[in-house]
Amino acid sequence: MERKYWEEEIETMPRRQLEKLQVERLRKTVEIAMGSKFYAPIFRERGITPESINSVEDIKRFPFTTKNDLRSTYPFGIASVPLQKVIRLHSSSGTTGNPTVILHTRRDIDEWADAMARSMYATGLRDTDIIQNTSGYGMFTGGLGIQYAAERLGAMTVPAAAGNSLRQFKFIQDFGTTALHCIPSYATRLAAVFKEQGVDPRDTTVRIMIIGAEPHSEAQRQRIEELWGCKAYNNFGMSEMCGPGVAIECQEQNGMHIWEDNYIVEILDPVTLEPVPEGELGELVLTTLNREAMPLFRYRTRDLTRILPGECPCGRTHRRLQRFQGRSDDMMIVKGVNIFPIQIEKILMQFPELASDFLITLETVGDNDEMTVQVELAKATDDFQLLDNLRREIARRLKDEILLTPKVQLVGKGVIPQSDGKAVRVKDLRQNH
Amino acid sequence: MKTIKQLSIFLENRQGSLKRILSALSDQNIEIQAASVADTNDYGILRLITSNQTKAAALLSDIGVLVNVNEVLAISIEDNVAAFSATISSLTDNGVVINYLYTFSKDGRLVLIVRPADMEKAELVASAQGFQLIQGWE
Numbered sequence: 001m002e003r004k005y006w007e008e009e010i011e012t013m014p015r016r017q018l019e020k021l022q023v024e025r026l027r028k029t030v031e032i033a034m035g036s037k038f039y040a041p042i043f044r045e046r047g048i049t050p051e052s053i054n055s056v057e058d059i060k061r062f063p064f065t066t067k068n069d070l071r072s073t074y075p076f077g078i079a080s081v082p083l084q085k086v087i088r089l090h091s092s093s094g095t096t097g098n099p100t101v102i103l104h105t106r107r108d109i110d111e112w113a114d115a116m117a118r119s120m121y122a123t124g125l126r127d128t129d130i131i132q133n134t135s136g137y138g139m140f141t142g143g144l145g146i147q148y149a150a151e152r153l154g155a156m157t158v159p160a161a162a163g164n165s166l167r168q169f170k171f172i173q174d175f176g177t178t179a180l181h182c183i184p185s186y187a188t189r190l191a192a193v194f195k196e197q198g199v200d201p202r203d204t205t206v207r208i209m210i211i212g213a214e215p216h217s218e219a220q221r222q223r224i225e226e227l228w229g230c231k232a233y234n235n236f237g238m239s240e241m242c243g244p245g246v247a248i249e250c251q252e253q254n255g256m257h258i259w260e261d262n263y264i265v266e267i268l269d270p271v272t273l274e275p276v277p278e279g280e281l282g283e284l285v286l287t288t289l290n291r292e293a294m295p296l297f298r299y300r301t302r303d304l305t306r307i308l309p310g311e312c313p314c315g316r317t318h319r320r321l322q323r324f325q326g327r328s329d330d331m332m333i334v335k336g337v338n339i340f341p342i343q344i345e346k347i348l349m350q351f352p353e354l355a356s357d358f359l360i361t362l363e364t365v366g367d368n369d370e371m372t373v374q375v376e377l378a379k380a381t382d383d384f385q386l387l388d389n390l391r392r393e394i395a396r397r398l399k400d401e402i403l404l405t406p407k408v409q410l411v412g413k414g415v416i417p418q419s420d421g422k423a424v425r426v427k428d429l430r431q432n433h
Numbered sequence: 434m435k436t437i438k439q440l441s442i443f444l445e446n447r448q449g450s451l452k453r454i455l456s457a458l459s460d461q462n463i464e465i466q467a468a469s470v471a472d473t474n475d476y477g478i479l480r481l482i483t484s485n486q487t488k489a490a491a492l493l494s495d496i497g498v499l500v501n502v503n504e505v506l507a508i509s510i511e512d513n514v515a516a517f518s519a520t521i522s523s524l525t526d527n528g529v530v531i532n533y534l535y536t537f538s539k540d541g542r543l544v545l546i547v548r549p550a551d552m553e554k555a556e557l558v559a560s561a562q563g564f565q566l567i568q569g570w571e
């Protein structure tokens with residue numbers, strides 16, 4: 001009989017035992033990080049030693065680590081092991097200041113491949129699958145990270161890499177690709193390419209899609225599933241933690257299991273940095289428990305989420321994170337109202353007349369904030385009234401959601417700027433911002 | 434059906450968006466026979482009758498322009514005001530609701546492009562009135 005889990009013992013470990021494992025691994029991680037020029041003095045100052053760690057609660061004795069810390073120690077300042085033990089480096093480009101660098105030992109690469117393979121297995125992927133990876137193979141972890149994991153799973157892996165949609169189209173059909181790894185906006189774009197070529201994506205062999213690296217709503221997932229006639233699973237990764245393979249939706253598609261043998265999970269109020277009550281929205285803060293080259297303690301991910309209550313019917317005991325509700329630093333304060341771009345996206349997805357890209361522009365007009373939402377039409381019409389009504393209806397429904405009425409602008413294809421293949425969501429041109 | 438195809442194109446009111454469309458068509462020797470633009474400050478709809486509607490639609494959609502193809506009535510009448518107003522009156526008097534219309538000259542006659550709210554009804558009225566309807570000339 002086929003096994004249900006990639007690693008049953010770990011994935012279904014009783015919570016008590018899982019917490020014991022976390023404490024053990026936290027001790028081990030402290031021991032490793034004493035070799036870090038960045039962490040060693042902090043540990044000394046706070047009296048943090050492996051022996052002094054007795055429970056998961058001890059995590060509160062650690063200071064936070066931020067993206068800024070990664071920048072200011074660029075490139076190797078946080079390393080916990082001699083560079084000779086490092087076998088790979090990944091980097092994400094910064095729009096301001098230094099990029100960030102994440103180092104991996106051979107064991108880190110191995111554990112990472114295993115965690116992502118475990119994630120893939122949880123979505124129903126098997127060694128019989130043909131997995132086409134549409135992520136860039138470079139500094140971005142979505143390329144090699146998925147490659148190693150799919151190989152670990154034993155699937156036939158097609159390293160198609162990013163872009164060139166006609167080539168993706170050809171590979172999917174020629175190789176009988178059964179699974180795609182892509183960012184959600186590319187899943188919809190590629191479906192459009194199929195349609196332009198006269199092929200319904202539903203008629204392909206693609207049965208599973210692993211989507212991530214870009215915030216998206218439940219409606220967007222459903223649209224992808226409809227377009228492709230497949231199941232789409234939300235996958236969470238971040239290069240600071242390793243890359244893809246941090247958390248994933250199982251086949252229940254109700255929240256992402258975060259692999260707690262590898263991370264200590266905290267959900268904190270982004271202002272007070274105190275834990276929010278169980279189940280409430282807050283910033284995800286993670287501590288790595290299974291990394292050597294560059295362990296990070298209490299890393300502020302800036303992603304807003306909550307822990308879903310209760311047990312998952314799939315039997316995994318690792319807690320589930322809700323789909324991300326935005327980023328703690330994406331929050332816009334417009335006329336005193338807190339607004340997240342995902343709220344706007346959620347409304348726009350309800351309009352079949354619209355494609356998936358949009359752009360929010362904030363400007364100062366006189367003494368006031370003005371919000372303009374540019375939305376991309378999915379198709380043309382000969383009916384002027386229809387466009388006008390559409391625009392009014394979008395503005396009305398947005399107002400119900402965000403409590404202020406934005407100006408809505410309809411645009412055609414290719415007007416909304418893209419960067420690194422991801423749609424830019426917010427442009428803040430306000431003075432004093 | 435005694436109708437012709439019309440292209441409706443979503444136009445952003447950005448510099449060059451109209452020019453881009455017109456030059457794409459003329460590069461492929463597609464002739465524009467009639468055009469009308471309806472617009473607001475932000476966007477517009479360009480309605481086009483060209484010498485080859487199928488080719489024009491494919492060409493524009495290839496360069497990322499949003500194009501809609503639909504059917505309209507093309508009524509050929511004498512090129513004078515009296516004929517024009519008589520035609521419109523007999524359509525509306527017989528209950529045809531006109532969403533929009535525009536005109537162009539062809540071979541010494543005036544062609545009325547009419548988009549009625551109810552195409553079936555408009556076709557019936559036009560036939561009953563003995564109007565000369567042009568059918569897809571491509």
Ligand SMILES: [Zn+2]
Pocket residue numbers: 250251252257312313314315316
């Ligand atoms: Zn589950």
